[in-house]
Amino acid sequence: MDDGAQVLFAFADGVERSVTVKSNETILDAGLAADLPLLFQCKSGSCSSCIAKLIEGETRQAAGHTTLLRSEYEAGLRLLCQCEAVGNCRLELGYDSEAGSVRATKAKAFVDEVEKIASNVVRLRLELAADNWVDFRSGQFFQLTVPGVGAIRSYSPATTPRELPMLEFLIRLLPGGVMSQWLTDQATPDDIIDIEGAFGAFFLREKVRAPHILIAGGTGLAPMLSIVDELRAQSGRKPPVLLSFGCTDPDALFGLDAIKLRQQWMPGLTARISVDNGATGDLLSGNPVDAVLAEDVSDPNTVAYLCGPSRMIDAAFARLEALGVNPDNIFAEQFVSSSETGSNP
Ligand code: FES
Known part of the structure; x- marks a missing residue:
């Protein structure tokens, strides 16, 4: 019988939550199943959204490898979507328990403006459609689906939640890029674009008053x-x-x-x-x-x-x-x- 390991999550605001993680279950999956406010996005080890620091205990890599640098791994950093618990352990999260409580949502938005603002940068201004809403913290990113192509690209807004339902993105034009081609050749005001978010553990820690x-x-x-x-x-x-x-x-x-x-x-x-x-x-x-x-x-x-x-x-x-x-x-x-x-x- 698999009783699992007890994994304790310590959030930056002092909140602690414990869950049971079964063998062959990633720590992220166990935490999400228990409805913990954990940040994540790709679940494949590439976005680093689910990063945490191992303080006590031991973990092993679910896929046998990690995309973290050796120095990061040795410093205790772990991608929760990529690791399983080997016995009880304690993990520290670099964000407070409210940060991950807002789940990513899907929304439709209208193109308001597309403007080339540098040799290889376009500003894309969107307005959420009526009855559509998203939430985010400054620094997080959204996934935008390229209309007519279906490819997904990720961008961080230059605006804040205060400007919602308006969102503004600064997008680098890449030679042959599908989003770049859509922006330069096709996008016009009132086109509809699917967005999803917010994602990511990169956001302003608002309570800090230091330089x-x-x-x-x-x-x-x-x-x-x-x-x-x-x-x-x-x-x-x-x-x-x-x-x-x-x-x-x-x-x-x-x-x-x-x-x-x-x-x-x-x-x-x-x-x-x-x-x-x-x-x-x-x-x-x-x-x-x-x-x-x-x-x-x-x-x-x-x-x-x-x-x-x-x-x-x-x-x-x-x-x-x-x-x-x-x-x-x-x-x-x-x-x-x-x-x-x-x-x-
Ligand atoms: S969710 Fe993207 S690295 Fe874990």
């Missing part, structure tokens, strides 16, 4: 604009915020007016804009990681949010850790190639 460092590469700017707006909307003293944003060259830059506007609204917001090639005027030469300086990390409680290509994320993690940011205070969302998983945040 924030936001590092964005390319369309990784979208969730950062949402996070800045959410910080601005919080009551009380606003934390100092450094937004370091970079693109390959000046033609690829976008959103600069939106950033300037937010600086007027929020005097504590500092922006550094970098390009790899062709920097002139106020633009910095280099990447958004190099633009973060030692003096930017003067508070040991500094919190950092990173969104961009994996190489940028790795470099940013290393730099921030070297500058003294606690790794537990660094939250990241990395672009995943659409050819691999259908995601291109």
